[in-house]
Amino acid sequence: MSSVAARVKGSLGVRKIGAIYVWIVLIAFFSLVNSTFYEYATFTQVLNQYAITGLVAMGLLLPLAAGLYDLSVGAVLGLSSMTAAWVLVNVTTNVFVAVLAGVAAALIVGVLNSVVLLVLRVDSFIGTLATSSIVTAAVVALSGDNVIAFEVFGDYGTWLGIHNIIGLTMPVGLLLIAILVIAYLLERTGYGRRLYAIGYEEEVARLSGIRVDRMRAGSLLASSALAGLAGTLAAAAVGAGDPTVGPEYLLPAFAAVFLGATQFRNGRFNPWGAAVAVLLLGTGNVGLILIGAPTWTPNIFSGALLILAVALTHGGRGGKRALKKQISEGSADAGAAEPAKVG
């Protein structure tokens, strides 16, 4: 058993909170290169811009914890931004109604995903890739591939994009709430424990009487809902519904969740890690723009971060050694000896 000192040391190690160290290095680097970087305004800019990515990431945590990919969140985000904009232009300028309409549209995709993955039993990676493609195409068809612009400085844009407290806008507040709620669910309740059990070892969950499909459906609906909420906020930020806005959030959100999994919780998908990863991502991207790097550099940064994150989660913890360990565990002692059981 490790002593208290060893545990404290362990929890501050590069392996546990490496992203925080990288974040500090990034801040130092950008501050040195550009004297206008190290300011409160930069901080709020990062948060305000990346809160939307953060919301998508928080939603993704749930299906990923349950062992499912949800690649449709980008398309869902586009759909809900279009729905909210359409409602604003054609139905009512009421902020709540527009947001609810966006989230409701997103939930329809959540239901679709649940049917495809849990009723038709399509693999989640392929299944959500497919629904994503269908949703994107449907949005383009219905909108005639036009953006739906509305009055940026109307109630909607003002409430969701401009009003702020100490420089922080509504999306940041919503993200904060989402982090707390998801953290509570995943780490403090039986619900979260069961969800993780499903993701790690479906058969254990099933034999433990956990309603695997029902919980997975819930996680898919939740991730769609949060992506939908993010979409309505994305519309507010630019004053328009844009059918093509989705993909630009998909990759960063995945990068954040996977990098986040390497932080704090030994490879487990968790909201705190994802939040730090979003900060890291935002700081890097905003910083690159501020120091005048070309506009394509942020994408490279996100992509590289995603690779790094996944390498750390899967190959990581000692590379070859970890692999060797896996092999020996898989066979030497813990392996699954299946008696001739025919399904």
Next chain:
Amino acid sequence: MVLAVNGLGKQFDGKWVLEDVSITFEPGRIHGLVGHNGSGKSTLIKILAGYHDASAGEVTLDGRPINNAGPAAIRDLGIRFVHQDLGLISEFTAMENLGIGGVFSQQSGRSIDWKKQALRLQSVIDGFGSEVPLDVAVGKLSAVQRSLIAIARAVEVGDGGGSPARFLVLDEPTTALEGPEVEVLFGVIRALAESGIGVIYVSHNLRDVIELATSISVLRNGELVNTFFDRKASYESLLTAMLGEHLVSDETPNLDAFAVSRLQAQGGASSARLTVRGLRSSLLRGVDLDLYPGECVCVMGLSGSGREELIYALAGSTPSLSTSMTLNGAAIDALSPLTWHEQKIALVPGNRMPGSSVKEFTMRENLSLVSLDQLRLGFRQLDRKAETSMVERWASRLEILPADPEYGTRNLSGGNRQKVILAKWLQADPTTLFIDEPTAGVDVGAAHKLLTELRQIVGEGRTLLVTTSEVGDVLAVADRVLILHEGRVSQELVRGRDEFTESSLLLAMNQNIGEATTMTSSTGGTK
């Protein structure tokens, strides 16, 4: 050709789990390796296999250090392993499996020379004096046949260079084999030793080890206590060496007197907790069961008899059908893991089955998984303090080591993981438990503890249905024994009514072996 470990040590997270161990393994000898759960046996073997690096000391072959050679090179040196799970792919035939762990015969064009392949494997299997079909998916074969294939693959020479097998390491090879099947395996192991191969045999079954091995090394808490040479080990001396002062009491509860009175009380089927008629599955051909409160029923049978499938079929985790089923007197359609919360019937899968534990979870998280509702505070919050103390209670009750609730399940030794799995279900307080091989991989002391625990919960009025291949377990806990043969109950032995001894149980099973279609020869035969 001598394989030796000298001053071998291994450290995990600053803790020594193997310290200064020196053992010499000689060719042509069977060397037993025993020790309590977590004593370091598997770690030692993983170092031999090149999966772990030693933290101290070295492994030598004829005095040459080989501990940094890596798994492939170690195979080429002629040191071969049959791990507990055998490492066979069920959907592949024996020959195809040979290509995975062994070396395929390759023609010049690098395509596989199936003919040559078949000849090679056939010649090895022939040497075992047993018949094993090589062109059938391994999953369809019996457990012994699969063990033999795994051994054949390990000792197979391979024609792409490399040396012939010199040492064969077997980790708990008799798991899930019933008495008569064990004898077949032993015959093969002895024949291999006679042909000059050094065998290292890891097992918790001390009687098996004593019967088979000429030398036996005992590990305790990572240290070598003693090596007994020339068959000088007795059961008692091994037990003392293994467990130290911590001796197991030999008293078994007197179930016989109790059994008679219970038999009389049982009477009509109206009092049965669970009745099943005509249970069918891929291996079962119509099994009838009546299970009563306060009794423990053990199910035995050779592999392929349906023994390995019964509780899974019953609990509805494997596709099955039955003509009728009643639970507490009321007719039900079928059982399902989903309804266990209402029906309080727990399915406890074997240690090595998929579905037994989440490797990525801590001991605490695995243990509480079915009892989370007992730990609920307001707003569905989990009571972490209560959870931790619950796990600590079980850890001390079943002597789980290390007794750290935050210990990763992945890092627990096999036997300790088994204790966690049992504790998980016992904590959930079911009225009926279906348990698969409760003591597989558990050391003698711990097995005694587990069995006592099981007997106690039966005394509380619970119903137990246990499938096992350990006759000792059956004698310790069973009120009734059902012998399965070809998917049906061929015999029922009732304690207090029938003769209930090791020999009577083995006899009941042996009656089937003559006619068993899956096994054509039961003698290993020496060359």
